[in-house]
Amino acid sequence: MGTTGVRTDRLGLLLAQFDQARETAQVRLTGLSDAEYLWEPVDGCWSIRPREEAVTPRAYGPGAWVIDKGAPEIPASEYAEVARQAAGGMSVAKIAEDWSVSVERVEEVLAHTGEPEPDVVPVTTIAWRLGHLHSGFAGQWEWSFGERRREPRLMVDFAPSADLALERFWAELDRWRESLGAVTEEQLDTVGFSQYPYGSDPDDPFISVLFGANLELIHHMAEIAVLRDLWRARFQLPAH
Missing domain, CATH: 1.10.10 (Arc Repressor Mutant, subunit A)
Known part of the structure; x- marks a missing residue:
């Protein structure tokens, strides 16, 4: 701890970064409508869609709606x-x-x-980006702090409702953040503390996993912010 009470240890810095990114994202997503959430600004977008309308070879999800995913x-x-x-x-x-x-x-x-x-x-919709983040955080929590057995691609029931999707997403981030608060210095340095099967987590120290998770949250939320700007400006006439 520093003299001002601000944590400067490794975990403290990563938690502070996560907290600020989450706070900014929650403000930026206020007022998201269903139409904006599912908006496809160009042809060929990836999104979430009814299972019977899936357009990608590896679209996944446990319920009536699936998220687009292409070939590996x-x-x-x-x-x-x-x-x-x-x-x-x-x-x-x-x-x-x-x-x-x-x-x-x-x-x-x-x-x-x-x-x-x-x-x-492909260009991806707000719904896709939120679903992708939600699926990733759910899977990493399960394979770091949970039973380490559930299939990550079946853990998130994707929803066409922006309000419901956000409610579930913030709850997932809260669960992740609560578990991170109890991580020890030894666990931070433990290679394979996360056994998340999609990626390099089993071969990385857990501090690298946390760093990567923060980057995912920050960069996808920045992309969502740009999509919100484009949605707001979509009917404006071009300047001459």
């Missing part, structure tokens, strides 16, 4: 991460398992030289 791939923006995994001693087979791709695809990425071609990725 290593995007160009993650080539450097794959290289770091290999440099850190992770086998090609383990990397392939981590990314749900073939060994040949990992070898292709590792052999790549020069700048990779920019990724072409």
